[in-house]
Amino acid sequence: MEFSQDFIAFACEKGVxxxxxxxxxxxxxxxxxxxxxxxDDGASLARLCDFYAKAIVAARxxxxxxxxxxxxxxxxxxxxxxxxxxxxxxxNLPFCFNRKEAKDHGEGGTLIGAPLVGRVLILDxxxxxxxxxxxxxxxxxxxxATPAGVVIALDRQERGQGELSAVQEVEQSYxxxxxxxxxxxxxxxxxxxxxELERNLDAVTRYREKYGVS
Numbered sequence: 586m587e588f589s590q591d592f593i594a595f596a597c598e599k600g601v602x603x604x605x606x607x608x609x610x611x612x613x614x615x616x617x618x619x620x621x622x623x624x625d626d627g628a629s630l631a632r633l634c635d636f637y638a639k640a641i642v643a644a645r646x647x648x649x650x651x652x653x654x655x656x657x658x659x660x661x662x663x664x665x666x667x668x669x670x671x672x673x674x675x676x677n678l679p680f681c682f683n684r685k686e687a688k689d690h691g692e693g694g695t696l697i698g699a700p701l702v703g704r705v706l707i708l709d710x711x712x713x714x715x716x717x718x719x720x721x722x723x724x725x726x727x728x729x730a731t732p733a734g735v736v737i738a739l740d741r742q743e744r745g746q747g748e749l750s751a752v753q754e755v756e757q758s759y760x761x762x763x764x765x766x767x768x769x770x771x772x773x774x775x776x777x778x779x780x781e782l783e784r785n786l787d788a789v790t791r792y793r794e795k796y797g798v799s
Contacts, residue, residue: 588639589767592738593775595636597782599629602739602772604785610713611745613796616788617772619739621659621710633738634666636766637708638674640736641667644764645676650733651703655682656721663708664698681705683724701728707735712751712763722759732761739772740765743796750798769793 596602600623607618624633641650655664661682668680679699686695707721712735722732735755740763745751752763773793776786 586643588636588643589771590775592636592767593772595632596739596767599623604782604788613792616785616792619711619741621738630662630666631670634663634670637663637667637736637738638670638676640764640766641671641706642674642676644734644736644762648706648734648762648764649704650678650706652678652699652701652705653680654701654705654707654721654725655680656707656709656717656724657683657685659710660708660717660721663710667708683721696724696728701725701730703730704733705730706733708737709735710738711741712737712755715751715755715758718755718759722761732759734761735763736766737763738766740768742769742793742798744798748798753798769797 593602596619601620603618603620604616605618607615609615624630653664653668655661664680664682668678671678681696681698681701684695684697701724705725707718707725709717712718718735725732737752740750740752742750742752745754749757752765755761756763773786773789776782776789
């Protein structure tokens with residue numbers, strides 16, 4: 586999708602997507618690194634959430650949903666910002682997020698925002714071990730709602746401990762789809778068309794051949 590290429594360009598411009606030699610959590614030497622925490626000002630967060638909104642609108646027919654959920658902590662600004670961007674294009678959805686620890690005064694509890702009801706779309710930055718998604722699914726089901734799917738910024742499309750990627754493991758474990766604003770395939774396509782970054786293409790392609798999933 587066109588917005589996927591635009592997102593890759595934006596992530597490179599912002600320094601969120603970098604090239605070199607980086608060690609992943611799995612102990613692999615990766616030729617690229619994606620750090621969504623560097624979307625760290627108002628303008629970049631607004632644009633990031635606009636990309637999430639575009640991905641959600643594009644997937645709306647395939648993933649019906651009633652509200653958004655942002656797991657603490659990275660998912661909190663994503664849920665709030667994306668709800669604002671969606672409202673701006675005519676899709677006004679309620680959103681909710683959780684605390685890491687229950688509040689013992691005032692209204693109490695661990696959830697803030699709209700009540701968790703109906704079909705809930707989970708927003709996160711990436712899926713590594715899938716811990717955040719597992720916790721989110723448990724929260725949503727405990728509230729009596731239904732996890733509808735997950736939206737992330739980048740799908741690295743590489744194997745985890747087995748033959749499946751972290752994204753595929755989530756889809757298989759919970760029976761819900763995962764939508765990414767952009768994928769490793771989008772990144773490779775982008776590098777192939779931009780001379781100033783094309784020197785990284787061989788390393789990224791070799792990495793995908795070694796660790797990638799279809």
